[in-house]
Amino acid sequence: MMDILGGAGEAPANDLIKDVTEETFMAEVVDTSMQVPVIVDFWAPWCGPCKTLGPQLEAAVTKAKGAVKMAKINVDENQRLAQALAQQGLPLQSIPTVVAFFQGRPVDMFQGAVPQSEIEAFVKRIAEAGGGTADGGLGEAVAMAEQFLEDGQAEDAVQVFTAIIGEDDKNAAAYGGLARAHIALEDLDQAEAVLNGAPAEIADAPELEAARAQIELGRQAANAGPVAELRAKVDANPDDHEARFDLAQALHASEDAEAAVTELLELFRRDREWNDGAAKAQLFTIFDALKPNDPVVLNGRRKLSSLIFA
Structure with missing residues (x-):
């Protein structure tokens, strides 16, 4: 694996640190973070602490030599993007705010000016979360357990995962x-x-x-109604939001995540505030439960972002 202080060759600074806009956010942050963590610095020209924090953060990212990347977002010039991200739960009411994305979603953050030592510790932690350090072979054991799980050998997976936790209780x-x-x-x-x-x-x-999301969806599945009946109700009255939401849950329970996402996106399009934003919350639950690079997640997030920005 890549050493966060050495790495596999030093990446060009212009590839590690980029100015990002609303138009490039999906490509430079969400998509890029599927491969390597991206640390996003939300700043503004009038923000005094930003002028100190930005260069310090750039120095720490450059020192990591490719284990992480950095995106700089001027919130004054990208107000719609900042508002959309705030609607999705990021606390962007004050700046500077620094958010680390990995595998398409936020994984860590801090706000305000902090000492250089804390900045470097933050970057090191994010690099390690992205696989930028050696782990004594435990990564191979995790991969083996995941293969057991994929092959339907859940009991064997339990044994291996338990053994790994015995070696590393913070894995x-x-x-x-x-x-x-x-x-x-x-x-x-x-x-x-x-x-x-x-x-x-x-x-x-x-x-x-991800596991919490799967548990929540599993509990929902136990109470899901029949797909055919719910589909008939929605067809009879497309504005029956409760029926459409229930249909999405039933579709997911029947292992059709793509169709569930489609119904939730349609519900969000019709009334994004219905039931305290239940459609968006359910979408995020489904996205979290799936692998970040799953086409259902990638397509669903893009379509949701398009609706938010519309």
């Missing part, structure tokens, strides 16, 4: 995998117990968030 991939293995064994309560027992330092890690 987010192992905790998330162990929870998903219990989900595969249809033991949602045990899966939830695994996540509740994870150390606070990794409680918000993407691997754990």
Whole structure:
């Protein structure tokens, strides 16, 4: 794996650090973060602390030599983008705000000017989350457990994930995998117990968030109605938002995530504020539960962003 202080050759600075706009955000931040973490610096020309933080952050990112990348977003020139991201949960009311994206979603952040040592620790932590450091072979063990899970050998996956946690009690991939293995064994309560027992330092890690989303969807599936009846209700009255939302849940329960996302996007298009934004919240739950590079996630996020910006 890449050493965060050495790496596989030093990347050009202009490739590591870029000015990003509303038009380039999806490509330079979301898509790029599927391969390498992207640290986004939200700043403005009138912001005094931004003038100090920006160069310090650039120096730390450059020092990481390709283990992370950096995007600089001038919130004054990209107000619609900032507003859309705020609607999706990012606290952008004050700047500077620094948000790290990995595999398409935010994974860590801080606000305000902080000491250089904290900036470097932040960049190092994000680089490690993206695989920018050696792990003593535990990554291979995680991959083996994931293969067990994919092959339907959930009990074997449980054993391997448990062993990994015994070696590294802060291994987010192992905790998330162990929870998903219990989900595969249809033991949602045990899966939830695994996540509740994870150390606070990794409680918000993407691997754990994905497992939480799968648990939530699993509980929804137990109460999902018949697809045919719900489809008939929606066809009879396209403005029956409750029926469309229930249809989306039923479609996901029947393992048709793409169709579920389609119905939720249509509901969001018709009334984004219905039931306190339930359509958008459910979309994020589905996106979190799937692999970040799943076509359903990539297409769904793009379409949702288009609707938000419209």
